[in-house]
Amino acid sequence: MSDITPKFLQGPKTASIVGCPFSGGQPKVGVDKGPIHLVEAGLVQQLEGLGWKVNFDGHHQFEEISAKEDPVIGKLKNPRYVSKVSQEVAKAVGGHAKKGELPVTLGGDHSLAMGTISGTLDAHPNACVIWIDAHADINTAESTDSGNIHGMPVSFLLGLPQHSGSSQSDTHIQSTFSWIKPLLKPSRIVYIGLRDVDAGEKRILKQNGIKAFSMHEVDKYGIGKVVEMALDHVNPNRDLPIHLSFDVDALDPSVAPSTGTPVRGGLTFREGHYICEAVWETGLLVALDLMEVNPSLEDESSVRQTVAVGCSLVRSALGETLL
Ligand SMILES: NC(=[NH2+])NCCC[C@H](N)C(=O)O
Ligand SMILES: [Mn+2]
Numbered sequence: 001m002s003d004i005t006p007k008f009l010q011g012p013k014t015a016s017i018v019g020c021p022f023s024g025g026q027p028k029v030g031v032d033k034g035p036i037h038l039v040e041a042g043l044v045q046q047l048e049g050l051g052w053k054v055n056f057d058g059h060h061q062f063e064e065i066s067a068k069e070d071p072v073i074g075k076l077k078n079p080r081y082v083s084k085v086s087q088e089v090a091k092a093v094g095g096h097a098k099k100g101e102l103p104v105t106l107g108g109d110h111s112l113a114m115g116t117i118s119g120t121l122d123a124h125p126n127a128c129v130i131w132i133d134a135h136a137d138i139n140t141a142e143s144t145d146s147g148n149i150h151g152m153p154v155s156f157l158l159g160l161p162q163h164s165g166s167s168q169s170d171t172h173i174q175s176t177f178s179w180i181k182p183l184l185k186p187s188r189i190v191y192i193g194l195r196d197v198d199a200g201e202k203r204i205l206k207q208n209g210i211k212a213f214s215m216h217e218v219d220k221y222g223i224g225k226v227v228e229m230a231l232d233h234v235n236p237n238r239d240l241p242i243h244l245s246f247d248v249d250a251l252d253p254s255v256a257p258s259t260g261t262p263v264r265g266g267l268t269f270r271e272g273h274y275i276c277e278a279v280w281e282t283g284l285l286v287a288l289d290l291m292e293v294n295p296s297l298e299d300e301s302s303v304r305q306t307v308a309v310g311c312s313l314v315r316s317a318l319g320e321t322l323l
């Protein structure tokens, strides 16, 4: 086994927490408090309890760009702020990954995945992405209705054209996000949990031949089969590094109520955890995101429940077993 162990699986079991108190990719306050609550709930100690060495030296402090200095470009809201923060996150995640550590990024809204996945691909150019979400987050400047960039990160990672209606804005978007290398191939990402996909996004998924398992497939085949099919698609020989990007709104709102864009009909507690356990079992996990926990939404017990579920998803992805 040892001689075929890929390089990224060698070395000490060290996880590096990248706490990202950031909400600029969407309009609801509070999602920036997600990472603080997750750490205060004891996530670091819990991972140490699983045998990990955990690096955590405080949450990132992102310098804000005022709304006045960051007007919309086309429909995109806070474009400079989102871009700058994600660029910093890419450096942090890529740096940890290159040292052989496992970056665990705590959001914050899902626009941060522009950064986390860019960082992973910098360290592991052949990595694949498993994206767990109610949403596809693949809108472009042309297709987005909301202009919220947390609904768009995948389109930037793929390098899809960003047409905003005026060539001047197009150029502006391009220069604002020019640091993103579009290294993600459509065949290297797979979705699980989708159930609220915009019409424009459905078109984009089809046009690019991107594989997605919606809640319909989870109901039809069961989560065990769906995860196997997802891995077969994106990682047929089980030899590529895996970046797992988990949006907590993939879970049903009865399981994870405190999130900004809840959609009914989601993954059960066990289905969510099963995905994390199965990815861990591959031995190929190189980076994890846990995004969109918003402790300012819903009542106190809902917040506690959502934060606790967030922590246990991370533990499952980092090797916690039931027996
Ligand atoms: N990361 C998320 N929760 N994204 C929700 C996106 C919702 C919608 N599709 C939009 O583009 O605005
Ligand atoms: Mn979502």
Ligand SMILES: [Mn+2]
Pocket: 110, 133, 135, 137, 150, 247
């Ligand atoms: Mn998302």
